[in-house]
Amino acid sequence: MQGGTRKKFVQLARCANTLMAFDITLRMFRYRPGQAAHFETYAVTVPDAANVLDAIEQVWDKHDRDLMFRHACHHASCGTCAVRVNGREVLPCIAPVKNYLDGAKALTIEPLRNFSMVGDLLVDVAPLLQRQETAGLVITRPVENHLDGKPIASAQGLDPESVETVPFNRFEDCIECGICLSACPTMAASTKFFGPAGLAALKSQLDKTTDPTERARLLDLADDEQGVWRCHSAWECTETCPQNVRPAEAIMALRQAILARKFGFGK
Amino acid sequence: MNLSLPENKKIRFLRWFDFRSWRLGMLAYILNRVTAIGLVLYLYIHLAVLSMLTGGPAQWDPFVALARSPMFLALDVLLLAGMLIHGLNGVRVALTGFGIGVRAQKPMFVALMLVGAVLLLAGALKIFME
Amino acid sequence: MSAPHVLIIGAGSTGSATAHDLALRGLRVTVVERGEIASGTTGRNHCLLHSGGRYCVNDQEGAIECIEENLILRRIMPHALEMNDGLFVALDDEDYAFKEKFLAGCAACHIPAREIPVQQALQIEPFLNPQIKAAVQVPDGVFEPWRFCTSFLATAKKNGATIRNFTQVNDLVFQGRAVAGAQVFDHRTGKTEIIGADLVVNATGAWAGMLAAMAKVDVPVAPTAGVMVAIGKRFNNMVVNRMHLPHDGDIVVPIRNTSIIGTTSWRVTKPDAIEIPQDQIDKMMQAGQLLMPILKAGVQRGVMAVARPLIASANVDARDFSRTFEAFNHRKQSGVAGLITISGGKTTTARGMAEKVSDVVCAELGVSAECKTKTTPLISYRDFYV
Numbered sequence: 001m002q003g004g005t006r007k008k009f010v011q012l013a014r015c016a017n018t019l020m021a022f023d024i025t026l027r028m029f030r031y032r033p034g035q036a037a038h039f040e041t042y043a044v045t046v047p048d049a050a051n052v053l054d055a056i057e058q059v060w061d062k063h064d065r066d067l068m069f070r071h072a073c074h075h076a077s078c079g080t081c082a083v084r085v086n087g088r089e090v091l092p093c094i095a096p097v098k099n100y101l102d103g104a105k106a107l108t109i110e111p112l113r114n115f116s117m118v119g120d121l122l123v124d125v126a127p128l129l130q131r132q133e134t135a136g137l138v139i140t141r142p143v144e145n146h147l148d149g150k151p152i153a154s155a156q157g158l159d160p161e162s163v164e165t166v167p168f169n170r171f172e173d174c175i176e177c178g179i180c181l182s183a184c185p186t187m188a189a190s191t192k193f194f195g196p197a198g199l200a201a202l203k204s205q206l207d208k209t210t211d212p213t214e215r216a217r218l219l220d221l222a223d224d225e226q227g228v229w230r231c232h233s234a235w236e237c238t239e240t241c242p243q244n245v246r247p248a249e250a251i252m253a254l255r256q257a258i259l260a261r262k263f264g265f266g267k
Numbered sequence: 268m269n270l271s272l273p274e275n276k277k278i279r280f281l282r283w284f285d286f287r288s289w290r291l292g293m294l295a296y297i298l299n300r301v302t303a304i305g306l307v308l309y310l311y312i313h314l315a316v317l318s319m320l321t322g323g324p325a326q327w328d329p330f331v332a333l334a335r336s337p338m339f340l341a342l343d344v345l346l347l348a349g350m351l352i353h354g355l356n357g358v359r360v361a362l363t364g365f366g367i368g369v370r371a372q373k374p375m376f377v378a379l380m381l382v383g384a385v386l387l388l389a390g391a392l393k394i395f396m397e
Numbered sequence: 398m399s400a401p402h403v404l405i406i407g408a409g410s411t412g413s414a415t416a417h418d419l420a421l422r423g424l425r426v427t428v429v430e431r432g433e434i435a436s437g438t439t440g441r442n443h444c445l446l447h448s449g450g451r452y453c454v455n456d457q458e459g460a461i462e463c464i465e466e467n468l469i470l471r472r473i474m475p476h477a478l479e480m481n482d483g484l485f486v487a488l489d490d491e492d493y494a495f496k497e498k499f500l501a502g503c504a505a506c507h508i509p510a511r512e513i514p515v516q517q518a519l520q521i522e523p524f525l526n527p528q529i530k531a532a533v534q535v536p537d538g539v540f541e542p543w544r545f546c547t548s549f550l551a552t553a554k555k556n557g558a559t560i561r562n563f564t565q566v567n568d569l570v571f572q573g574r575a576v577a578g579a580q581v582f583d584h585r586t587g588k589t590e591i592i593g594a595d596l597v598v599n600a601t602g603a604w605a606g607m608l609a610a611m612a613k614v615d616v617p618v619a620p621t622a623g624v625m626v627a628i629g630k631r632f633n634n635m636v637v638n639r640m641h642l643p644h645d646g647d648i649v650v651p652i653r654n655t656s657i658i659g660t661t662s663w664r665v666t667k668p669d670a671i672e673i674p675q676d677q678i679d680k681m682m683q684a685g686q687l688l689m690p691i692l693k694a695g696v697q698r699g700v701m702a703v704a705r706p707l708i709a710s711a712n713v714d715a716r717d718f719s720r721t722f723e724a725f726n727h728r729k730q731s732g733v734a735g736l737i738t739i740s741g742g743k744t745t746t747a748r749g750m751a752e753k754v755s756d757v758v759c760a761e762l763g764v765s766a767e768c769k770t771k772t773t774p775l776i777s778y779r780d781f782y783v
Contacts (some may be wrong), residue, residue, distance in 0.1 A: 084288070086287060087285060087287025087288045088287065088288045089288070113282055113285075114282075119328060158387060183288065183294055185280075185282075185293065188280050188282045189280045190303050196343060221339070232295065232296060232299075233292070233295075233359075233360045234292050234293050234295070234296035234370075235291075235293070235296075235372055235373075236288070236290065236291030236292060236293050238288070239290050239292060239293075247370050248369065249370075252363060252364065252365065252366040252369050253363065253366060255365060255366065256365060256366045259365070
């Protein structure tokens with residue numbers, strides 16, 4: 001949109017009752033390998049319903065096309081956009097700008113911690129996805145045929161190759177955004193730690209399989225110096241997870257399963 | 268201090284002290300580490316002090332006098348605080364660590380710290396009264 | 398002699414699937430993308446794996462493409478899809494009257510469809526508007542856009558392709574009038590370089606016109622924006638559609654723990670950072686609540702808008718542009734060799750689009766290799782990060 005039209009949009013937005021726009025300031029982390037990292041400040045105008053990701057995109061669109069940041073789905077499904085806003089890990093795609101307007105200070109946007117930095121808000125997420133792959137988490141799972149506790153008739157799958165009843169399925173809750181790895185203090189101390197997401201993946205996969213060999217493989221991965229025993233209970237992963245995966249609880253449940261296997265109780 | 272800087276790669280645990288992201292669980296985690304370091308230091312100081320016994324009453328008596336000064340007693344209270352925080356939080360970590368009360372880790376921390384505060388008060392009174 | 402080198406511009410669904418197709422045919426492939434994978438139209442789409450039901454009355458060509466590709470994707474990326482079918486429900490008498498046309502359309506396009514009793518539909522989907530008059534079940538599904546693209550790209554990479562995201566095309570490079578590569582800027586390194594290619598594929602979707610302009614050729618792509626509203630709770634197992642001609646706010650797609658209401662349609666001049674008028678959002682919410690009244694209770698999680706790369710036709714409203722796709726060989730159209738544009742279509746049909754453009758690419762390069770993507774299972778999207 002051209003400057004004039006844009007101004008008109010903002011004015012219009014401010015006139016109407018239901019429409020509002022905010023002028024906000026973003027303090028963005030800027031970095032390129034070999035150059036000094038620093039913060040740069042940008043002023044943008046975003047509509048009432050905007051989330052932080054919209055504001056970041058405005059910076060890219062209006063101020064600096066060299067800004068590197070990840071984003072794809074804009075509805076908390078792809079997990080690419082995770083950053084830190086005012087020091088805390090969030091998915092900017094579902095974080096309303098409105099929530100940060102108290103005190104009307106600048107929003108500070110920084111990349112995730114505990115990953116190698118590539119540039120600006122971009123970090124190398126390979127270690128995360130490789131752990132998930134090691135855990136072998138399949139990203140869909142069958143679900144019980146009920147919603148909110150209400151049991152419902154089973155779905156009649158319309159797969160033309162089979163007409164029998166098929167269960168519903170769901171994508172896993174974990175969107176592999178890396179927020180828990182960034183928030184985890186153990187991850188900050190050791191890059192070898194399997195990490196909250198990876199351990200939660202082991203637990204999810206363990207719940208899905210009854211095959212003893214596969215279960216043994218998963219428990220062996222968890223029962224490692226760098227596995228569940230490396231967690232020191234800061235609970236940051238569960239606190240920050242935008243998808244309610246509760247990795248810390250998965251870790252504790254894995255410990256129970258490992259002990260049960262070792263001492264043969266809780267069959 | 269900018270804890271995001273890549274130059275800090277070697278001392279990444281410094282990020283523990285980026286207090287902007289602290290929540291109760293993280294606070295407990297930090298307290299546990301700080302008190303642990305304090306208690307280990309105390310243990311060595313304690314051993315060093317005990318070694319003074321080899322010097323006989325000439326060395327030991329002045330120390331006992333010092334140990335009775337209010338300043339020193341305040342340090343005793345601090346030591347007790349560290350022990351209570353670390354010990355009681357340790358109970359919480361051990362319980363949750365094996366799957367007991369995982370959803371209640373925050374109230375559990377608050378409750379244990381309240382217990383700690385009461386014990387600390389009682390202890391402090393005892394230390395200063397005697 | 399080594400295999401010809403093809404440069405694909407854009408790593409949305411089309412570019413990603415094309416990279417996979419061409420790599421599988423043994424060509425040397427490089428993909429450049431200015432940002433993250435799927436950060437354009439593909440990322441912000443509805444995540445709907447179309448059965449074709451939505452188009453089976455007014456755009457049967459598009460509908461047939463959808464059902465064919467739907468069935469193929471279920472085979473090549475089974476673990477990356479939520480396959481819970483979809484329901485088309487009639488809300489009023491007008492919708493009910495449309496039912497026969499709808500069923501006939503499904504039959505004509507070979508979309509498996511079956512009417513289920515209203516009572517049963519309400520049992521399966523307890524949050525549907527209880528006033529519905531009819532329900533038809535079709536094999537809709539849900540995919541996850543970023544993983545959809547990275548699955549194709551991971552497989553392409555395994556087969557030798559080079560994928561460079563955060564690499565922006567500044568300009569095309571010419572030999573005479575023919576396109577011979579592109580001058581790109583790598584945001585990671587800050588360096589500008591030239592990537593030579595025997596052929597350049599313009600897979601930039603809604604941005605295709607801007608890239609084509611660099612070669613001074615035209616493509617009739619009409620960036621058509623659509624708004625989607627994400628609600629932070631899931632209320633339905635199946636995709637819920639209103640049984641009538643495609644209209645604003647007549648579909649609720651559930652993905653993970655989210656429901657996405659969509660969508661509107663209006664033409665935009667510039668596909669970047671589209672401003673979303675509030676009335677579009679309100680319209681979405683109202684229409685969505687007609688289908689599922691409970692959506693009112695949900696928390697609005699996000700609103701997104703992005704431009705679809707529809708093929709424009711004169712004197713047709715944006716909503717009625719066909720959802721089909723088209724490969725433009727600019728040598729034949731404007732005498733500019735070395736550049737092929739693929740546009741239109743939907744993410745559901747990305748593989749089919751890739752097959753078509755890869756056929757054109759191979760014909761142009763004199764390579765005879767068959768498309769194998771219909772039967773080749775994709776590897777894990779996570780291997781993109783190997």
